[in-house]
Amino acid sequence: MQSPFNIRLRTEVERKQSQLCLGLDLDPARSSRIHNTTLDSLRQASLDIVEETWDQVWGYKLNFAFFERFGSHGYAWLEQLAKAINQRALVIGDAKRGDIGNSARHYAQAIFQHLNLDAATVNPYMGQDSLEPFIADPAKGAFVLCLTSNPGAEDFQRYGDAQPLHLEIAHWAQSLNDADNLGLVVGATQTEDLAFIRRAAPDLPFLVPGIGAQGGSLEAAVTSSTAEAPSIINVSRGILYAGEGSLEDILSAIQAYNQQINTIIQNHGL
């Protein structure tokens, strides 16, 4: 039997000596030497990137939007890519799903059984029955959206007078972590909030997007980490489109991020 997801997460941090997650979001609107704009060339680029990088990163984040835009062929690409990674790195299905329990079960089936991914991102707006199917198997993890990296995070995620909504959600997720397989999504752009959220959810690993293209603070992101609950730092565009976008450029960017992250961890004795 597999360990709970949060133990698998920590084991992989140790094994790879990396807290870096590569977001494989290949956007046809971005052109570069290796990323052409057809589905076939994007698929080949993603497979090449995995072969070159799997032993250098903690894992991969697959944002379903970038696959679904191509419909069933994009979904088949997602299936092929998930299979190609083949347990050499952990994979987060960044699907941000949330639906009533009956429907959420089907979404969890798609991500955890059909695609056999290791974790999913989940939207908390519809509450506990929408989350439950994603945490029913301890070996599979769910990262609940808490305070996101985009401008719209300010619209509702700080709602409430006594306590902002996202902290309420952080406490809620912490209280549901009996199987040790829950985490939170906290944007690196939310520099001043990371410490408050860490206090509300001491046991939950963070998935931290917003570094690179979105301009979040790597220092703040990494120092939200603890030995028990490491922060996984996601970078997508900042790595995929580094330099000329060649495999060498991508690998260099990964190594530079790993080094920066590990230096911050050492300097802070985390």
Place this chain on the structure above:
Amino acid sequence: MQSPFNIRLRTEVERKQSQLCLGLDLDPARSSRIHNTTLDSLRQASLDIVEETWDQVWGYKLNFAFFERFGSHGYAWLEQLAKAINQRALVIGDAKRGDIGNSARHYAQAIFQHLNLDAATVNPYMGQDSLEPFIADPAKGAFVLCLTSNPGAEDFQRYGDAQPLHLEIAHWAQSLNDADNLGLVVGATQTEDLAFIRRAAPDLPFLVPGIGAQGGSLEAAVTSSTAEAPSIINVSRGILYAGEGSLEDILSAIQAYNQQINTIIQNHGL
């Protein structure tokens, strides 16, 4: 050029004399005479149901979870079904998507361009930039999750001291309705709240799930309707699994719902 979605919605209510939306959520775990549990038989059942019912319903709601559980083959089924309906009825992509603007654009592309559906359901948690791609084309509509029909609706949707979160979201959606293509999802199980939400968002049509299997009040759902902003009543399991689940049973259930809904509308002079 097509009219704004909310005008298309009202025109279709007039044309079909129906405010009933059929949720085509065929669950392999439910067995009946016509719904076998393989993908092929579910696909055939869905196509048969459309041929039998398209002129009797306002439109269809396709919950993506029920297709994605089968991966790329399920997504291909979704494509085939969307194409088969072929503008004979409006189609809501019940995907409940919500992501940062850059990713939300890809989701909107999938639903509105690739699948050519007429509207989508959208999760508001990530705020305005996550909604914008879904309302950029006036002819396409977005139903924002407001107060849902499931038990988890109580967890965060009433959050806040001054005003519950879902009413804040209702006001927000109303304020963004410049192109006349926004609506709200309000569960029929939320009987006492429907009137408050209607007051907060007088111009927005409601998509009301929760009738039938979830036990919501049809009377409360229908009386949230106004001539300007009709409520579209969604029924899924209550029609698909009516009687023995034959096409005749499904058609009878549709006709019975249409009659009940239209009677309530007449009785209340709506």
